[in-house]
Amino acid sequence: MSHSHNLLARKRQGILSCLLLLSTALLGPTARADQPSLPALTLSAEPAPQTLIDDGDTAPSKKPLYLQAQFAAASESDFGPAILFYYEQPDQKTNLSSLSVGRFLRDDLFGWPAEVVSYASIQYFGERGFQPDAIGTAFYIKAYKHFKLGKSQFPLRIGLGEGLSYVSRIPIVEVEDFAPDTSAKLTNYLEWTMQTSLNHLLGHGGQRFSPGIKDVYLGYSVFHRSTVFGLFASKGGGVNFMGLSVELVLD
Structure with a gap:
């Protein structure tokens, strides 16, 4: 019996010794009283707040506001030819006026550099007596890409928006x-x-347009409603309004 007790005690002692050696290897030697207890933790915690402060310093203090006006005429051109300025006149020469308000979201799109803006807009469809005039709304997100062309560095700003139109x-x-067939009141929307920059055209490139206005852009625009191959209606199709935007x- 005593031999069994001695054997069990030796096993327990061996297990405790192994655990002690393992804990020493993992945790390191016991710190002396005159050493700081958590030097590594203190150092590793400092960079995170510093990074947040740096990001805050480089980010814009407030997000720009965008105001856009569009004036366009109805076209029977498909969207692809329309963005290349091909205009096919319909029998009904109707028009569109639109006002959009946007807010800057971010400066990249899926990792690609781009100026991304969210918009809400209201439209007035002038039906010129073919039927009563209509009111519309659209909500969409638009990405802009800026280019500099030629030796004069002529600024070109290309934008493509995607959302919903009602x-x-x-x-x-x-x-x-x-x-x-019939279309639908609610459809997909492309813009x-x-x-180009009015500042550049006026010879003020690189400067603000005014104290409260960073820049003014003007150029060509396409307003496009589409059922996306029958997703929003029983038949696929769409309509474009081609014109000017400021x-x-x-x-």
């Missing part, structure tokens, strides 16, 4: 395009713009 009455040009960037 109208109180389907525009007559869209009604005719879908006949004998295309090619603009946009103020306020900050």
Whole structure:
């Protein structure tokens, strides 16, 4: 019996010795009383707040506000030819006026450098007696890319927006395009713009347009409603309004 007790005690002692050696290897030697207890933890905690402070210093203090006005005429051109300035006149020569308000979101799109803006807009469809005029709204996100062309560094700002469009009455040009089927009041929305800086045209490149206006852009725009191959209606199709746009960037 005593031999069994001695053997069990030796096993326990061996296990405790192994655990002690393992803990010493993992944790390191016991710190002396005159040494700081957590020097590594104190040092590793400092860079994170510093990084946050640096990011705050380089980020803009407030997000710019965007105001855009569009004036366009109805077209029977498809979206692809329309962005390349191909205009096909419809039988119904109707028009569109639109006002959009946007707010800067970020300066990249899926990791690619881009000026990303969210917009809400309201439209007035002038149906010129073919049917009562209509009101519309659109909510969309738009990405801009800036280019400098030629030796003069002529500024070109290209934008593509994607979202939803809703109208109180389907525009007559869209009604005719879908006949004998029908479109939908709620459809997909695309917006295309090619603009340049008014500051550059006035010879003030690199400067603010005014104390409250960073820049003014003007150029070509396409307003496009589409059912996306029948996703929003029983038939696929779309309609374009091609025209001019003016946009103020306020900050």
